[in-house]
Amino acid sequence: MNLDRLKNKVGYLAGPMTGYPNSTYAEFALTAGLLRGSGLSILNPAEHYGGDASLPREMYLRIDIHAVLSSDYVVLLPDWQQSPGANLEVDVALGMGLPLYELQLNLRVEGWERSWDLKRIPAAFKQRPPREDFDPTKECL
Numbered sequence: 253m254n255l256d257r258l259k260n261k262v263g264y265l266a267g268p269m270t271g272y273p274n275s276t277y278a279e280f281a282l283t284a285g286l287l288r289g290s291g292l293s294i295l296n297p298a299e300h301y302g303g304d305a306s307l308p309r310e311m312y313l314r315i316d317i318h319a320v321l322s323s324d325y326v327v328l329l330p331d332w333q334q335s336p337g338a339n340l341e342v343d344v345a346l347g348m349g350l351p352l353y354e355l356q357l358n359l360r361v362e363g364w365e366r367s368w369d370l371k372r373i374p375a376a377f378k379q380r381p382p383r384e385d386f387d388p389t390k391e392c393l
Contacts, residue, residue: 253353253370255290263287263353264295264320266341267329270309276329277303283329283355286368294327295319313337320344325351327370 265283269276280298287294300315301307316337320326326345332338332354345352353370 253372255292255370258325258370259291261324262293262295262322264323264326264341264345265297265329266320266326266335266338266345267332268335268338269298270335270337277305279329283327287327295323309337313340316341317344320350321348323350325353328352328354328373330355330357 265280265287267276267280267283269280277298280296284294284296284299297312297316297319300312300319317340320341321344323345326341328338328342332342342352352373354373356369356371358367358369
């Protein structure tokens with residue numbers, strides 16, 4: 253993908269954290285480094301609160317949702333679908349009409365070649381069916 257159209261915009265990283273070793277902070281840091289090294293401005297939720305992972309989940313969600321609202325696009329890390337927090341961030345991004353990109357890593361052990369790309373998620377993804385188990389009286393403020 254040509255990254256030029258993203259260079260004057262702000263991106264947000266979304267992916268699984270809770271329940272993973274070290275909350276996948278290393279994966280977030282590596283990805284943020286790759287994207288920033290390519291000239292992109294990236295908000296990395298693993299850097300919120302100075303990387304402190306001991307706070308209540310609600311505190312992270314508040315700042316993460318604010319960061320999504322402040323972004324121009326969202327980059328999704330592998331396995332983001334398994335994360336309730338990343339799914340919430342995607343829902344907010346979709347509600348805001350923000351473009352979504354999946355990070356695609358290509359690693360080859362022989363020769364230590366590595367490359368990456370961002371793949372835009374098609375517009376059809378935005379038409380997710382409503383959740384059958386949604387009860388606004390239980391899930392809203």
